[in-house]
Amino acid sequence: xxxxxxxxTAMLAIGGMVGGVFAPVYAAETTELQLIIRDHLYVGSDAxxxxxxxxxxxxxxxxxxGESLDHQVQWLGQSRLACIITDDNAELYAEDAFPAVAEDxxxxxxxxxxxxxxxxxxGVAFLHDTGRAMVPVRAVTSNLNCDVEWQDxxxxxxxxxxxxxxxxxxxxxxxxxxxxxxxxxxxxxxTQSDPVxxxxxxxxxxxxxxxxxxxxxxxxxxEAYLYSKEEHIKSVMAKRYxxxxxxxYPEGIADLYIEIGKKYNIRGDLAFAQAVKxxxxxxxxxxxxxxxxxxxxxxxxxxxxxxxxxxxxVDPAKAAYIVGTHGLTYSTMAYGVEAHIQHLYAYATTEPxxxxxxxxxxxxxxxxxxxxxxxxxxxxxxxxPGNGYGESIIGDxxxxxxxxx
Numbered sequence: 001x002x003x004x005x006x007x008x009t010a011m012l013a014i015g016g017m018v019g020g021v022f023a024p025v026y027a028a029e030t031t032e033l034q035l036i037i038r039d040h041l042y043v044g045s046d047a048x049x050x051x052x053x054x055x056x057x058x059x060x061x062x063x064x065x066g067e068s069l070d071h072q073v074q075w076l077g078q079s080r081l082a083c084i085i086t087d088d089n090a091e092l093y094a095e096d097a098f099p100a101v102a103e104d105x106x107x108x109x110x111x112x113x114x115x116x117x118x119x120x121x122x123g124v125a126f127l128h129d130t131g132r133a134m135v136p137v138r139a140v141t142s143n144l145n146c147d148v149e150w151q152d153x154x155x156x157x158x159x160x161x162x163x164x165x166x167x168x169x170x171x172x173x174x175x176x177x178x179x180x181x182x183x184x185x186x187x188x189x190x191t192q193s194d195p196v197x198x199x200x201x202x203x204x205x206x207x208x209x210x211x212x213x214x215x216x217x218x219x220x221x222x223e224a225y226l227y228s229k230e231e232h233i234k235s236v237m238a239k240r241y242x243x244x245x246x247x248x249y250p251e252g253i254a255d256l257y258i259e260i261g262k263k264y265n266i267r268g269d270l271a272f273a274q275a276v277k278x279x280x281x282x283x284x285x286x287x288x289x290x291x292x293x294x295x296x297x298x299x300x301x302x303x304x305x306x307x308x309x310x311x312x313x314v315d316p317a318k319a320a321y322i323v324g325t326h327g328l329t330y331s332t333m334a335y336g337v338e339a340h341i342q343h344l345y346a347y348a349t350t351e352p353x354x355x356x357x358x359x360x361x362x363x364x365x366x367x368x369x370x371x372x373x374x375x376x377x378x379x380x381x382x383x384x385p386g387n388g389y390g391e392s393i394i395g396d397x398x399x400x401x402x403x404x405x
Contacts, residue, residue: 029054029055030052030053030054031052031053031054032044032050032051032052032053033050033051033052033053033058033154033155034050034051034154034155034310035050035051035060035064035154035155035157036154036155036156036157036366037064037065037068037069037157038068038069038159038380038381040068040301040302041301041309041366042064042068043308048061048130048132049061049128049130049132049134050064051137051155052134054123055123057122057123057136058136058137058138058148058155059123059126059134059135059136059137060134060135060137060140060155061128061132061133061134061135062082062084062109062125062132062133062134062135062140063075063082063132063133064132065135065137065140065141065144065157066084066144068157069144069146069159070088071084071085071086071088071144072084072085072086072087072088072090072092073085074092074093075133076093076095076097076098077095078095078096078100078101079097079098079099079100079101080101080105080106080107080108080127081098081107081108081109081110082107082108082109082110082125082133082135083109083110083111084109084110084111084112084140084144085112086111086112086144087112106124106125107125107126107127107133108125109125109133109135109139109140111140111143111144116139116140116143118135118136118139119139122136122138122139123136123139124136137155137157141157145159145160146158146159146160147159147160147368149368154365154366156366156368158368158371159380159381201399201403203391203394203395203399204391204395206394206395206399207374207375207376207390207391207394208374208376209267209270209374209375209394210267210348210373210374210375211266211267211270211344211347211348211372211373211374211375212265212266212267212348212349212373213265213266213267214262214265214267215258215261215262215267215268215269215270216267216269216402217269217272217398217401217402218258218269219254219255219257219258220254221269221401221402221404222254222257222258222269222272222401223254224401224404225400225401225404226249226254226276226281226282227249228404229281230249233246233281233283234246237283237285240285241283241285244283244285246283247282247283247284247290249281249282250282250333252333253272253275253282253295253333253337254272256333256334256337257269257271257272257275257337257341258272260334260337260338260341261341263341263354263357264341264342264344264345264353264354264357266341266344266345266348268341269398269401269402270375270393270394270398271337271340271341271344273393273394273397273398273401274296274340274393274397275295275296275337275340276397277392277393277396277397278295278296278297279295282295286300287300287302287326287327288300288326288327289325289326291329292325292327292328292329292330292336293329293330293331293332293333293335293336294327294328294329294330294336294339295336295337295340296339296340296343297327298327298328298339298340298343298361298363299321299326299327299328299362299363300326300327301326301327302326303326304323304324304325304326305321305322305323305324305325305326305327306321306323307321307323309321309362310362311362312359312362312363312364312365313359313362314359314360314361314362315358315360317331318330318331318332318335318360319331319335319339319360319362328362330360335360338360338361339360339361342359342360342361342364343361343363343364343367346361346364346367346369347367347369347370347371347372347377347378347381347382348370348372348373349369349370350369350370374390375390375393375394376389376390376391376394377390378390378393379391
């Protein structure tokens, strides 16, 4: 990266000469926006600037975007350079690594040693009153392998899939071409198939399973699996979480997942397995607590609810962000399960909700529709960093329930 210092000197000199092109934009009328990155919601405050709409262009704090994507971010004040370094092992620049410029010189963005040339129609980088470098969102995200959408006051930044590696992938060889038994008319439903479970279970054989499709395990199998773990879970809770104690399993939870999953053509048995993983066998020893009827951490960002979160048209009698709690709270178990299923539906399909069904997932609109057709596609999306997340749902929970003797 240091080899490009000569290029930087030239670029900074040019930037200083044409500073008139980079007129500051922060004096224009601004509208505060919500920003979603990796399914986490960021809202500006008095202490921290958020996403803003300025002159019909969306600007975001470079540091917030970079760090949310697990990149290193650095501000070199004397050079007026805002830097993103995508290599976690790379060293940060020395403060005097690049030439000093005038205090009113334009802010420039550098990603992995290359100055970012921002087309004029996208906007101009500038330094906010809070000291944060603000950048046109599309200019930066396109250089970080991300897609961006903006609608209804929400900016959604979604990471694009990395290029496929050429290593052999045998998942598809283990999925049988079995006719989908669901009666639904959508194209998603017409092309799905169910895996055949072999006697010698290799979890990797099922990593190609789709989120859309029929359940394979029955509610009875799921219930049996849950209760087979009861003594072990009681022991774990007593040792690790003595202040919590064992919580009895939600009555009829497996039936709800199978029944509601079928209505949306989502594999309810695997959604149940995900709920078991997310809630710690329904013991809720994380930030989402028992009684919220939230079985998948929906809306839990690590920051307690302020009461300003948006329900996006969801009936407040069914779902609420209760001040001081984390994530959504649902008035019934059924609404909580349905919201989980709807969130999976958003990830797995581009179809509208089935006719006659009401939205109960306020975060449905934040999902890049159809971006995760497989359970393993939830890695890094539903969970961050999420390495092996979908594989764990399949291998550590669902297959255990399916093969329980």
